[in-house]
Amino acid sequence: MDPIVEFENVGVSLGGRRILAGIDLKLAPGGRVGIVGPNGSGKTTLVRTAATLLSIDSGRAVVLGLGAESGDLSRARSAIGLIGHQPALIPELTLIENLTHVARLAAIDTGRIQHALEVVGLSEAADRRASACSFGMRRRIEIAHLLLTKPRLLLLDEAAAGLDASARQLIAALVRSVGDRGGGTIVVSHDLNQLDSLCDHVLTLSSGRLEEAR
Amino acid sequence: MRFWRQAFEIARVDLIVERRLGDTIRIVVPFAVVALVVFPLALGSRITLVSEVGFGIYWALGILFGMQIALRQSAADTPERRDLQALLGLEPAARFVGRSLSGGVLMAGFLIVLLVATTVLLDPEVPDGGWSVLVISTVLVAIGLTELGTLAGEVTSGLRSRTALASLIVAPLALPLVIGGSQSVQALERDTGILTWILLLIAGDLALAVAGVALAKPLEEATR
Numbered sequence: 001m002d003p004i005v006e007f008e009n010v011g012v013s014l015g016g017r018r019i020l021a022g023i024d025l026k027l028a029p030g031g032r033v034g035i036v037g038p039n040g041s042g043k044t045t046l047v048r049t050a051a052t053l054l055s056i057d058s059g060r061a062v063v064l065g066l067g068a069e070s071g072d073l074s075r076a077r078s079a080i081g082l083i084g085h086q087p088a089l090i091p092e093l094t095l096i097e098n099l100t101h102v103a104r105l106a107a108i109d110t111g112r113i114q115h116a117l118e119v120v121g122l123s124e125a126a127d128r129r130a131s132a133c134s135f136g137m138r139r140r141i142e143i144a145h146l147l148l149t150k151p152r153l154l155l156l157d158e159a160a161a162g163l164d165a166s167a168r169q170l171i172a173a174l175v176r177s178v179g180d181r182g183g184g185t186i187v188v189s190h191d192l193n194q195l196d197s198l199c200d201h202v203l204t205l206s207s208g209r210l211e212e213a214r
Numbered sequence: 215m216r217f218w219r220q221a222f223e224i225a226r227v228d229l230i231v232e233r234r235l236g237d238t239i240r241i242v243v244p245f246a247v248v249a250l251v252v253f254p255l256a257l258g259s260r261i262t263l264v265s266e267v268g269f270g271i272y273w274a275l276g277i278l279f280g281m282q283i284a285l286r287q288s289a290a291d292t293p294e295r296r297d298l299q300a301l302l303g304l305e306p307a308a309r310f311v312g313r314s315l316s317g318g319v320l321m322a323g324f325l326i327v328l329l330v331a332t333t334v335l336l337d338p339e340v341p342d343g344g345w346s347v348l349v350i351s352t353v354l355v356a357i358g359l360t361e362l363g364t365l366a367g368e369v370t371s372g373l374r375s376r377t378a379l380a381s382l383i384v385a386p387l388a389l390p391l392v393i394g395g396s397q398s399v400q401a402l403e404r405d406t407g408i409l410t411w412i413l414l415l416i417a418g419d420l421a422l423a424v425a426g427v428a429l430a431k432p433l434e435e436a437t438r
Contacts, residue, residue, distance in 0.1 A: 053297055053438055078303035088294035092231040104223045106302040107216060149302070 001029050002065050004153050004184035005050050011058035012042075012049050019045045021208045023059070027153075027184040032175060034195030035188045037205035043188045044085070046205060047157045050186055051082050064153060078106065081151030081178075083159035087138035091131035095122055095141050098130055102145050116144040120170060136163055143170050152183035159187075160194055172198060217308045224304075224312025229319065238283055238320050246279040246324070247331050254336065268338025269348075273396045276325050276352075277359065277388050283320050284363020285380050291371065296434075306430035310364055314426065317360035325352045341403045347412075348399055354415035355395040361422035362387055368430060371437040390418050 005027040012020040019042045027033050037043050048054045052063050061067065066076040089098045096113060103110045117123045120140040130138055139159070146154065154175065160168050175185045175198055187198050195202050204211045232238060253271050254264045299309065329352060332338060340348075366383040370376035398411035 048297070051297070051301065053300060055435070077301050080301050082297060082301055084294055084297065086292070086294045088292065088298040090227065090231065090295070092234045093227065097227075097230070101223065101227050102298075102302060105220055105299065105304050107219070145298075 001182075003028050003062070004031065004064060005186070006062045007050075007059065008061075009059035010049065010056050010061050012045055012054055013057050014045065014054075019208055020049065023208075023210050025050075025203075025210060027186060029182045029184060030179045031184045031201070032179060032199040033184075033186050034199030034202040035186065035205050035210075036190065036192060036195060036202060041205045042208045043205050044157055046210075047082070047084075047155045047186065047188055050153070051080050051155055052077055078149075079152040080155065081146040081149055081153070082155045082157070083139070083142050083146070084157045087130075087135070087142050089130040089138050089141060092129065094127050094129050095133065095137070096126040098141055099144055099148065103148055106149055108148050112148055113144075116147040119147055120144045121166070136167055139163055140167055140170065143167075143174055146174055150181070151178065152181065154178045154183060154185040156185065156187045156189075158189060160189065160191070168194070217305055217311075220304055220308035221312035221315065224309050225315035225319075228313060228316035232316070232320060237286060238324055242279050242282055243324060243327055246275050246328055247335075249275050249279075250328070250331055250335050265337050265339055268332055268336035269399055270396060271336065272328060272332040272338070273355075273392055276328055276355065276395075277392050279328075280321055280324060280356070280359045281363060281381060281384050281388070283324055284317055284360050284384065285367060285377065291367075296371070296438075300434070306368075306434040307427040310368065310426040310430040313364045313367075314357070314361050314423070317364060318357050321356035321360045322353050325356050339403075341399070344399055344402055347402055347408055350412065351395045351398045351415060354412070354419055355391045358391045358415065358419045358422055359384075359388060361419065361426055362391075365422065365426045365429070368426075368433045368437070371433070373437075390414060394418065 003026050005025060007023050007025040010020060010023040011018065023046065025033070035043055035046065045054065049056060049061065050063060064076040064079055090101065093101065096117065099113045099116065100110055102108075103113060114123070117126050120143050122137060122140055122144070125133065125137060130141070156171065156175075160171050163171070175187070178185050185198075187195060189195050192202070250271065257264055329348065362384050363380070366380040369383060370380045373379060394411045394415040398408045398415070401408045401411055
């Protein structure tokens with residue numbers, strides 16, 4: 001089977017500064033790769049590159065079978081789920097309205113929203129505005145987004161930071177479900193224990209280069 | 215079909231957010247009306263002059279305060295939200311159209327309220343048939359100004375000085391809209407025909423729509 005992500009000697013620059021250089025990374029179907037590294041080492045840039053949100057300026061990158069040279073990455077994007085540093089909710093909308101918005105943009109059946117809210121334990125808070133919710137609750141709604149969109153490539157960038165044990169379990173379940181569907185997950189974290197429990201392979205990113213952590 | 219569904223969804227959510235925040239009603243409209251009141255005070259007791267320049271003041275204030283409405287919407291987009299939209303498969307052109315739709319509704323509403331306030335406070339001279347021309351040109355200016363603001367928001371997305379830069383882009387490009395809007399009423403007074411000015415506004419709106427749709431995707435990729 002084709003890899004979910006395949007980077008060969010990938011380099012990325014932002015604002016004229018080289019952030020990633022010579023990155024080789026292969027994520028097989030069902031694979032779970034953890035990436036650890038100091039602040040400023042390029043972890044978020046790597047995640048956003050894997051999400052096809054950033055362009056590479058050297059090497060070869062193929063995500064979900066599509067290369068940057070194919071021109072239309074939007075087909076790959078709709079199968080990618082990303083949880084970044086900050087929840088991407090609209091604060092003025094309620095939690096259920098945020099989920100409905102996501103479902104409508106992605107042309108997903110809105111009938112599944114209630115179930116997603118139940119899974120993340122927010123059925124009772126569904127009508128609360130996102131601006132009035134805690135960070136953990138907003139994070140859970142992002143997990144609910146991903147339960148709706150069912151990505152084949154899951155990218156978690158410090159997604160579990162600041163979350164309680166039950167929310168971390170939700171993330172672990174999400175990672176397992178992506179693997180069960182034949183997808184792959186890349187997890188970025190400072191927490192080695194978390195990476196050990198979630199991933200089958202951990203790499204270290206240092207000064208824009210990936211190395212085996214163990 | 216998917217394109218229009220996405221565009222209407224963006225417009226729907228923008229209008230819900232606006233209704234809850236109330237920026238246009240609570241901030242922009244009151245300030246614009248206060249500015250309308252200040253003009254006659256600054257001109258002193260020359261009531262006829264106020265009446266003569268009434269619609270000039272309307273167009274000047276409409277453009278200045280309308281720019282705030284046009285630029286405000288795209289400023290609400292965080293990088294995280296734009297990333298999410300991209301990963302949901304939202305077409306950048308659909309976002310441009312949706313944002314232009316919601317902005318157009320807000321802008322037209324704002325300009326109509328300002329028009330009523332101008333009529334009540336400044337009692338401007340209106341030639342025969344002037345009201346229908348004013349309403350048509352107001353709607354066309356609202357559409358063009360919103361498209362311009364949305365386009366400027368896309369161009370400056372992600373920049374730290376985006377607010378100042380977007381204003382600098384919008385101000386000169388809004389001139390044809392101001393000229394078309396104001397001259398359509400003037401032409402009625404001079405009895406020289408309004409068609410040229412209305413066509414100028416329609417052409418401006420269409421050109422901005424085409425530019426917005428065509429540039430949406432490259433701009434999104436370039437500003438990421």
